[in-house]
Amino acid sequence: MAPTFSRRRVLALGAATGLAPLLGACGDGSPSSPNSSNSSTGPVKLPTYKPVTAATPDLAAEPAGVSPGYFTYPASSSAASQPVRGEAVTALTYTYDPIAPALGSNPYWQNLNSKLGTELKLTYVASTDYKSKVATTIAGGDLPDMVAIQGVVQQMPAMLKAAFTDLTEYLSGDAVLAYPNLAALPTDAWRSTVYDQRIWGVPVPRARIGTVLYTRADLLDKAGLSLQPESWAEFKEMAAALTDERAGRWAFGQIPFTTILEMNGITGNWPGGAGVWQAEGGVFTHSGTTPQFTQALADTVELVKSGVVHPDHAGAPNTKRNAWMLAGTTSFTIGGYAGWGKFYGQAKDVPGFRLTGMLSPTRDGKGTRVRTPGPTLSSFTAVAKTDNAERIKQILKVLDWLCAPFGSSEYLALRYGVEGQTFTRDGSDPALTEAGRSQVFLPVRYLAEASPVIYEPGNRQAVQDQHDHQVAGVPLAVADPTLGRYSETAASKAASEQQELDAVLLEIQLGNKPVSAWQPAIQKFMDRVGDKIKAEYEEQS
Amino acid sequence: MRSLRDRWRRDRVLLLLALPGVTVLLLFHYLPLGGNVIAFQDFQPFLGIWHSPYVGLDNFEPVLTGDPVFLNALVNTLIITLIQVVFVFPLPICLALILNATVSERLKRLSQSILYMPHFLSWVIVVALFQQMFGNGGMLNAWLRSADLSTFSVVGVPELFKLMITSQVIWKDTGWSTIIFLAALSRVDPAQMEAAVVDGASAARRLWHVTLPAIRPVIVLLLILRLGDSLSVGFEQIILQQAQVGAGASEVLDTYVYNHGIVGGDWGTAAAVGLIKGMVGVALVLGANRLAHALGEQGVYAK
Numbered sequence: 001m002a003p004t005f006s007r008r009r010v011l012a013l014g015a016a017t018g019l020a021p022l023l024g025a026c027g028d029g030s031p032s033s034p035n036s037s038n039s040s041t042g043p044v045k046l047p048t049y050k051p052v053t054a055a056t057p058d059l060a061a062e063p064a065g066v067s068p069g070y071f072t073y074p075a076s077s078s079a080a081s082q083p084v085r086g087e088a089v090t091a092l093t094y095t096y097d098p099i100a101p102a103l104g105s106n107p108y109w110q111n112l113n114s115k116l117g118t119e120l121k122l123t124y125v126a127s128t129d130y131k132s133k134v135a136t137t138i139a140g141g142d143l144p145d146m147v148a149i150q151g152v153v154q155q156m157p158a159m160l161k162a163a164f165t166d167l168t169e170y171l172s173g174d175a176v177l178a179y180p181n182l183a184a185l186p187t188d189a190w191r192s193t194v195y196d197q198r199i200w201g202v203p204v205p206r207a208r209i210g211t212v213l214y215t216r217a218d219l220l221d222k223a224g225l226s227l228q229p230e231s232w233a234e235f236k237e238m239a240a241a242l243t244d245e246r247a248g249r250w251a252f253g254q255i256p257f258t259t260i261l262e263m264n265g266i267t268g269n270w271p272g273g274a275g276v277w278q279a280e281g282g283v284f285t286h287s288g289t290t291p292q293f294t295q296a297l298a299d300t301v302e303l304v305k306s307g308v309v310h311p312d313h314a315g316a317p318n319t320k321r322n323a324w325m326l327a328g329t330t331s332f333t334i335g336g337y338a339g340w341g342k343f344y345g346q347a348k349d350v351p352g353f354r355l356t357g358m359l360s361p362t363r364d365g366k367g368t369r370v371r372t373p374g375p376t377l378s379s380f381t382a383v384a385k386t387d388n389a390e391r392i393k394q395i396l397k398v399l400d401w402l403c404a405p406f407g408s409s410e411y412l413a414l415r416y417g418v419e420g421q422t423f424t425r426d427g428s429d430p431a432l433t434e435a436g437r438s439q440v441f442l443p444v445r446y447l448a449e450a451s452p453v454i455y456e457p458g459n460r461q462a463v464q465d466q467h468d469h470q471v472a473g474v475p476l477a478v479a480d481p482t483l484g485r486y487s488e489t490a491a492s493k494a495a496s497e498q499q500e501l502d503a504v505l506l507e508i509q510l511g512n513k514p515v516s517a518w519q520p521a522i523q524k525f526m527d528r529v530g531d532k533i534k535a536e537y538e539e540q541s
Numbered sequence: 542m543r544s545l546r547d548r549w550r551r552d553r554v555l556l557l558l559a560l561p562g563v564t565v566l567l568l569f570h571y572l573p574l575g576g577n578v579i580a581f582q583d584f585q586p587f588l589g590i591w592h593s594p595y596v597g598l599d600n601f602e603p604v605l606t607g608d609p610v611f612l613n614a615l616v617n618t619l620i621i622t623l624i625q626v627v628f629v630f631p632l633p634i635c636l637a638l639i640l641n642a643t644v645s646e647r648l649k650r651l652s653q654s655i656l657y658m659p660h661f662l663s664w665v666i667v668v669a670l671f672q673q674m675f676g677n678g679g680m681l682n683a684w685l686r687s688a689d690l691s692t693f694s695v696v697g698v699p700e701l702f703k704l705m706i707t708s709q710v711i712w713k714d715t716g717w718s719t720i721i722f723l724a725a726l727s728r729v730d731p732a733q734m735e736a737a738v739v740d741g742a743s744a745a746r747r748l749w750h751v752t753l754p755a756i757r758p759v760i761v762l763l764l765i766l767r768l769g770d771s772l773s774v775g776f777e778q779i780i781l782q783q784a785q786v787g788a789g790a791s792e793v794l795d796t797y798v799y800n801h802g803i804v805g806g807d808w809g810t811a812a813a814v815g816l817i818k819g820m821v822g823v824a825l826v827l828g829a830n831r832l833a834h835a836l837g838e839q840g841v842y843a844k
Binding site (some may be wrong): 135139153154245246248278310311314315416492494496497498499500503506507510512513 | 571585588589610651672676677678679682683687689694696697699706781782783784786787789790792800801804805806807810
């Protein structure tokens with residue numbers, strides 16, 4: 001069951017798949033082209049999409065990509081799938097939460113195992129340590145049955161091929177219909193599990209709405225401002241109206257750089273430079289090289305100079321920026337969509353608190369808006385290398401069970417545990433007990449989970465506001481053209497150059513360097529890695 | 542000359558007592574030195590040290606070709622080193638002399654306790670304190686703003702960054718660093734001092750001819766040790782404040798290693814720069830020690 005696999009084998013396989021030039025590069029600047037034989041099998045057929053629902057949503061999952069909204073939890077729920085029989089399965093994943101109590105003193109976990117019908121043996125580490133944990137586990141050769149793969153690592157295709165099972169024949173096309181809950185996972189998320197035209201795992205999907213410009217709607221209302229400015233000019237006016245230095249109030253707690261980029265018609269997340277590649281007719285362009293980017297930099301400098309950003313914004317951690325927003329020191333904060341729900345708990349004592357999301361207007365108020373989509377998945381769960389078809393099917397059934405939809409009894413067991421023990425009901429809404437709260441920290445949801453839904457117990461307005469933002473924002477998302485493509489240079493060499501690029505960007509945003517400092521910096525980036533990444537992406541067209 | 546056996550019999554308890562310390566030193570200080578080999582590799586964590594390919598001196602390219610980003614880090618490091626050796630190092634000596642001259646034992650104890658305290662605060666706290674007091678939205682400026690006075694920026698001004706981190710170091714550690722000097726001062730021979738007084742030497746003369754010569758060996762020893770890690774100019778302190786001013790003013794060799802290695806994944810170059818920094822440190826210690834010998838001091842070790 002445990003596959004024997006050594007680093008030596010990775011090397012051998014790496015060599016076999018055409019990575020030899022990269023490994024053997026001896027500093028002679030040889031033009032290694034790690035073309036990992038992408039064309040050998042032709043495009044893979046992604047799993048057929050077939051949604052499942054265990055409860056009718058109050059707000060529909062339309063248009064495509066929008067999460068369904070629920071005002072209440074269904075009072076009665078039934079099972080959506082069969083228990084899985086067979087021997088125990090082991091898994092390795094990550095967590096962002098504290099450690100949950102061990103199985104012996106964790107009724108939530110015990111209940112999960114008995115409902116699932118298979119014992120789930122879960123090992124997990126903090127997300128910050130996860131990459132090295134995976135690397136050492138793979139190198140040690142003792143892989144558990146399931147491993148969450150987060151991010152893109154060096155020599156990803158070779159690593160997957162050497163250590164994990166190719167799941168294409170079990171999941172591609174209609175084959176996935178044998179696992180109805182897996183068939184309900186969004187197609188874009190599946191795309192991120194494909195390397196060398198094979199499917200390597202089951203995605204943990206994320207809402208596509210991505211990063212949100214969180215807006216204190218109550219403060220804007222009070223100031224008589226529209227919740228949606230329609231141009232760069234209106235945006236600046238709004239920011240100025242929300243700023244009162246003497247009273248210690250500013251519009252922003254950080255520079256809304258993504259918003260300004262989108263206003264100029266380009267997408268991307270900075271620092272980090274995720275989603276910065278644009279493609280047209282098979283030609284890839286780094287958005288940092290476009291004139292719109294330079295314009296966005298100039299706009300940023302103008303906005304910062306006008307004094308609408310908190311003077312201590314630079315270097316302030318997220319927690320502080322969020323606290324400013326909650327206290328009304330600033331009217332906005334920027335953060336991942338996944339964090340939306342937690343603000344309501346933190347703002348319990350803020351009278352009239354209402355949070356909405358603001359879209360980026362176009363610069364001149366005309367034309368189409370754009371939006372940077374979020375990542376399609378948090379990670380995907382791969383199955384350790386095995387030829388035992390029965391075992392693979394059992395593992396996929398376990399993952400299928402974990403992906404049971406909102407409203408099913410499995411979902412209740414996964415998110416809330418045992419009624420009366422780990423959660424109680426407030427009306428039909430489940431509420432975790434004190435003990436339950438720590439027990440559900442068990443990160444099964446980072447192995448597999450259903451597509452996200454919008455549900456804030458006892459807060460209709462919150463559900464409505466989130467759904468409204470998704471309905472307005474999701475259709476604007478510009479698809480990331482690198483999805484499902486792999487660049488070895490991006491995976492192994494780009495981070496260091498990106499770090500230097502981010503440093504220059506910061507200097508410009510802070511006003512320490514002129515906007516003209518950008519051109520040489522991006523040129524250096526393109527020369528060192530950018531052009532190579534571009535070529536690697538274009539090869540896969 | 543005693544035989545080895547006699548010495549073993551005499552010292553075995555001491556040697557046994559030293560064993561745990563030596564083991565820790567070997568395991569956590571000397572063994573990891575081997576990891577420096579990645580300075581000569583195209584290191585990929587997934588392949589590990591044993592399987593990453595060797596690339597010769599490729600990783601030293603930024604150093605050899607004078608990459609502006611590296612040079613910026615080097616220049617910043619040298620400036621901060623200079624400031625800290627010239628301005629920060631003598632301060633505890635002055636403070637120790639002042640404390641030593643304090644007549645009231647009670648006042649001396651009290652001021653010592655107060656001066657030691659900041660040393661026990663972590664950098665996160667110290668930086669947060671500075672931010673809360675002097676930040677652009679901090680206490681001082683909030684008050685100035687509410688009184689319609691012009692504000693005054695310290696935090697986030699690249700030109701003032703080196704000054705600011707130096708004052709933080711002074712505030713945090715000057716008191717603590719007086720300990721060794723105070724101990725040395727307590728050993729100044731009272732008889733010499735009395736003789737000087739009898740001879741009619743003024744306070745300044747006594748300081749110059751009696752006190753300072755008495756603590757000179759300690760000063761030289763500490764200066765040499767300080768030079769050894771002088772290129773480590775406060776990694777934690779700087780990385781915590783780097784985003785406020787950008788890398789131009791704040792990147793030093795240590796943050797360069799962190800930003801390129803841990804953040805950027807360019808382990809090879811980061812290790813190469815770290816290695817060079819270590820070598821410069823060793824050279825500084827040896828050089829300073831030689832200078833000390835030339836001046837007739839004992840230095841860190843005897844000739």
